[in-house]
Amino acid sequence: MxxxxxxxxxxxxxxxxxxxxxxxxxxxxxxxxxxxxxxxxxxxxxxxxxxxxxxxxxxxxxxxxxxxxxxxxxxxxxxxxxxxxxxxxxxxxxxxxxxxxxxxxxxxxxxxxxxxxxxxxxxxxxxxxxxxxxxxxxxxxxxxxxxxxxxxxxxxxxxxxxxxxxxVTEPARRLSSREREVLALIAEGRSNGAVARALSITEAAVGKHVASLFTKLEIPATADDNRRVLAVLAYLRGTAR
Incomplete structure (x- = not known):
């Protein structure tokens, strides 16, 4: 298909x-x-x-x-x-x-x-x-x-x-509007620098938004997992908003 x-x-x-x-x-x-x-x-x-x-x-x-x-x-x-x-x-x-x-x-x-x-x-x-x-x-x-x-x-x-x-009734974790924008761009495969340019903000600001959404999505830093990939998976499943 x-x-x-x-x-x-x-x-x-x-x-x-x-x-x-x-x-x-x-x-x-x-x-x-x-x-x-x-x-x-x-x-x-x-x-x-x-x-x-x-x-x-x-x-x-x-x-x-x-x-x-x-x-x-x-x-x-x-x-x-x-x-x-x-x-x-x-x-x-x-x-x-x-x-x-x-x-x-x-x-x-x-x-x-x-x-x-x-x-x-x-x-x-x-x-x-x-x-x-x-x-x-x-x-x-x-x-x-x-x-x-x-x-x-x-x-x-x-x-x-x-x-x-x-x-619309599906439970989801609460992200800010900016965090949702950042996550949507990460889901397109963009780096923090590319996200910063797309949103006209600094790369440091992107880093803070990424850290915040990791916290809200309860994705800890581990040696075995890629947190950006896990965040994108949450986004695609509709459990992150």
């Missing part, structure tokens, strides 16, 4: 898809206004039977908007809509967002968590997808995609990411 693409490569491929879509004149509509995007999403949700979504870390929604969005999702789930959502691990640090995830997850909107950056995306059935087209999470504007070949590609990206993501 062909091995799934690593999540870091998936994220980069999704960015490539965004770039490719910008020049397409058929079945791809550029929506600049955030409120228009929201209206289109609500319209699509009204008749959809299945939804796949990716939600990156972004600025907090207003309480009113968050309540409205949660109520709409709960009503849709009660009507029988099947929903799966992939969220970035950063949302687990925000109590209000985590409370929303727990409520929706219990109602049937199944959630999984990833540590790598993800693009904001929502796919309704195999009919239409809304894809964020700027690198800033939750920024206004999106591409409304109806071209079937592109929707199929986006669904494939979602399913591969879903397969590698961990359950």
């Amino acid at each position: 062909e091995e799934s693409m690593p999540l870091g490569q998936l994220a980069r491929r999704l960015e490539e898809v965004v770039s490719e879509l910008r020049g397409l004149p058929v079945d791809v509509e550029r929506l600049e206004d955030g409120e228009l995007v929201r209206r289109r999403i609500v319209e699509a949700a009204a008749t959809a039977r299945e939804v796949r979504a990716m939600q990156p870390v972004g600025p907090a929604e207003t309480e009113r908007h968050e309540h409205t969005s949660r109520r709409e999702n709960l009503d849709a789930l009660a009507r029988g809509l099947r929903m799966r959502t992939i969220v970035h691990a950063g949302v687990l640090d925000e109590p209000r967002k985590m409370a929303r995830i727990r409520q929706l997850h219990a109602a049937g909107d199944l959630h999984r968590v990833v540590d790598q950056p993800i693009q904001q995306l929502v796919i309704f059935d195999r009919t239409v997808a809304f894809l964020q087209f700027t690198p800033v999470a939750y920024s206004p504007g999106a591409l409304a995609i109806r071209q079937q070949s592109l929707i199929t590609a986006l669904i494939d990206l979602f399913e591969q990411t879903w397969e590698r993501a961990r359950e």
Whole structure:
């Protein structure tokens, strides 16, 4: 069986898809206004039977908007809509967002968590997808995609990411956001120096983060074990976040 693409490569491929879509004149509509995007999403949700979504870390929604969005999702789930959502691990640090995830997850909107950056995306059935087209999470504007070949590609990206993501209810050891970033880069095979350059921090700071995550993951220094490898294994199993 062909091995799934690593999540870091998936994220980069999704960015490539965004770039490719910008020049397409058929079945791809550029929506600049955030409120228009929201209206289109609500319209699509009204008749959809299945939804796949990716939600990156972004600025907090207003309480009113968050309540409205949660109520709409709960009503849709009660009507029988099947929903799966992939969220970035950063949302687990925000109590209000985590409370929303727990409520929706219990109602049937199944959630999984990833540590790598993800693009904001929502796919309704195999009919239409809304894809964020700027690198800033939750920024206004999106591409409304109806071209079937592109929707199929986006669904494939979602399913591969879903397969590698961990359950939102799965117990995990608590790492800081920076420690998760460091561990994700170590999992890509990078040295401390390469991690420092990628995160624009000093190599000494990387060393402190690595030592901290070894402690939190309870990986002692021994003559027989490679602690970096053991930390990566914990990361890949989803027991480190």
